[in-house]
Amino acid sequence: MSLETLIEKPPVVESTSKKFDPDGFNAYVMNTYGRFPLAIERGEGCRLWDTEGRAYLDFVAGIATCTLGHAHPALIETVTQQIKKVHHVSNFYYIPEQGELAKWLVEHSCADKVFFCNSGAEANEAAIKLVRKYAHTKLEFLEQPVILTAKASFHGRTLATVTATGQPKYQKDFQPLMPGFQYVPYNDIRAVENAIADIDEGNRRVAAIMLEPLQGEGGVRPGELEYFLRLRQICDENQILLVFDEVQVGMGRSGKLWGYENLGVEPDIFTSAKGLAGGIPIGAMMCKEFCAVFEPGNHASTFGGNPFACAAALTVLQTIERENILQNVQARGEQLRTKLRAIAAKYPHLFVDVRGWGLIDGMEINSDIALTSIQLVEAAMKAGLLLAPAGPKVLRFVPPLIVSAEEIDEAAQILEKAISTVIAS
Numbered sequence: 001m002s003l004e005t006l007i008e009k010p011p012v013v014e015s016t017s018k019k020f021d022p023d024g025f026n027a028y029v030m031n032t033y034g035r036f037p038l039a040i041e042r043g044e045g046c047r048l049w050d051t052e053g054r055a056y057l058d059f060v061a062g063i064a065t066c067t068l069g070h071a072h073p074a075l076i077e078t079v080t081q082q083i084k085k086v087h088h089v090s091n092f093y094y095i096p097e098q099g100e101l102a103k104w105l106v107e108h109s110c111a112d113k114v115f116f117c118n119s120g121a122e123a124n125e126a127a128i129k130l131v132r133k134y135a136h137t138k139l140e141f142l143e144q145p146v147i148l149t150a151k152a153s154f155h156g157r158t159l160a161t162v163t164a165t166g167q168p169k170y171q172k173d174f175q176p177l178m179p180g181f182q183y184v185p186y187n188d189i190r191a192v193e194n195a196i197a198d199i200d201e202g203n204r205r206v207a208a209i210m211l212e213p214l215q216g217e218g219g220v221r222p223g224e225l226e227y228f229l230r231l232r233q234i235c236d237e238n239q240i241l242l243v244f245d246e247v248q249v250g251m252g253r254s255g256k257l258w259g260y261e262n263l264g265v266e267p268d269i270f271t272s273a274k275g276l277a278g279g280i281p282i283g284a285m286m287c288k289e290f291c292a293v294f295e296p297g298n299h300a301s302t303f304g305g306n307p308f309a310c311a312a313a314l315t316v317l318q319t320i321e322r323e324n325i326l327q328n329v330q331a332r333g334e335q336l337r338t339k340l341r342a343i344a345a346k347y348p349h350l351f352v353d354v355r356g357w358g359l360i361d362g363m364e365i366n367s368d369i370a371l372t373s374i375q376l377v378e379a380a381m382k383a384g385l386l387l388a389p390a391g392p393k394v395l396r397f398v399p400p401l402i403v404s405a406e407e408i409d410e411a412a413q414i415l416e417k418a419i420s421t422v423i424a425s
């Protein structure tokens with residue numbers, strides 16, 4: 001099977017199942033997801049139980065989202081207290097929890113200002129709007145700002161963020177796309193230099209470069225240090241804003257609080273969502289003072305930064321700090337990659353690479369063989385381990401950040417068992 005045919009096939013196992021949707025109610029849900037044959041009933045820590053009572057080790061964590069795992073006592077306590085107090089008010093008023101969360105984020109990052117929204121795509125939309133306003137108001141003659149993004153990137157599903165996403169499979173049938181985006185290969189500095197030179201026509205030029213510090217969805221590909229150091233220089237020399245999408249890799253997942261800390265550079269603008277409130281919906285767009293050009297009325301969100309979501313995020317952040325969770329992420333990440341490398345060495349015809357930072361790790365399957373990430377995800381699921389594909393050929397490991405050494409060992413054992421069943425079939 002060629003890579004192209006695999007890419008065209010979405011990660012669908014089935015769209016209906018009598019067993020996992022006995023009443024057929026899923027027929028009323030719009031048909032946008034291929035689903036694995038599994039319905040979850042409850043969770044605790046790094047474990048989930050399905051509706052038939054079977055337990056699974058959860059190395060998906062709602063796609064890098066359930067930072068503190070499931071049913072964490074601190075999160076339960078916070079959301080219970082907050083919903084009793086007040087859960088939502090309009091941004092017509094000052095929201096103390098929002099201020100406190102913004103202060104924490106500013107004190108623990110390179111940012112000076114925070115805008116709150118509800119998802120990764122929305123945070124990136126806010127970043128794109130900020131870039132455009134900055135270009136129109138601060139950069140002379142720049143009427144047609146262009147944002148460079150990377151091929152194989154993922155930035156969301158709204159019209160602007162799906163345009164920013166450098167993967168045709170997500171854009172198919174949604175044309176016309178948003179103007180003002182152009183793509184370059186990831187980790188390729190020459191391509192950036194060429195694009196900046198090519199897109200230079202007086203009132204049309206590159207205003208920002210938007211990248212993931214580590215490409216998640218596109219195959220768990222870490223950014224290269226040299227590339228990002230040079231990129232920062234190029235941006236400084238050319239008045240180009242450097243924007244990082246930290247939606248997946250940020251919030252401690254890389255073993256540092258922010259992905260950019262692994263690359264020795266600071267962005268001008270960056271976004272967070274997924275793990276920020278451990279599974280309660282929230283997004284944030286953060287930036288440095290010099291480019292904080294939004295004024296009242298420029299941008300807004302009804303739910304954005306409400307007391308419920310902000311209190312949850314504060315608890316997640318304070319728990320990460322209090323319980324030294326970043327240290328756990330680093331140690332468990334090392335342990336996991338060591339285990340995965342040992343497995344890859346045992347099956348050199350199946351696997352070509354193991355890579356990642358902290359607890360965002362990938363295992364790449366040999367492109368010369370027909371085996372897909374989805375086949376392995378299914379086999380692991382049957383054996384009691386939940387994994388996520390990152391494209392057709394990469395297995396993604398993104399467990400809760402509280403995962404224990406025993407659970408890492410257990411996951412590796414289950415994966416080996418799953419691999420042996422796939423080989424035998």
Ligand SMILES: *Cc1c(COP(=O)(O)O)cnc(C)c1O
Pocket residue numbers: 118119120121122124154155156157212216217245246247248249273274
């Ligand atoms: C998941 C993801 C998004 C989109 O987030 P949503 O909350 O689904 O809108 C954007 N960027 C990256 C890097 C992501 O991993």
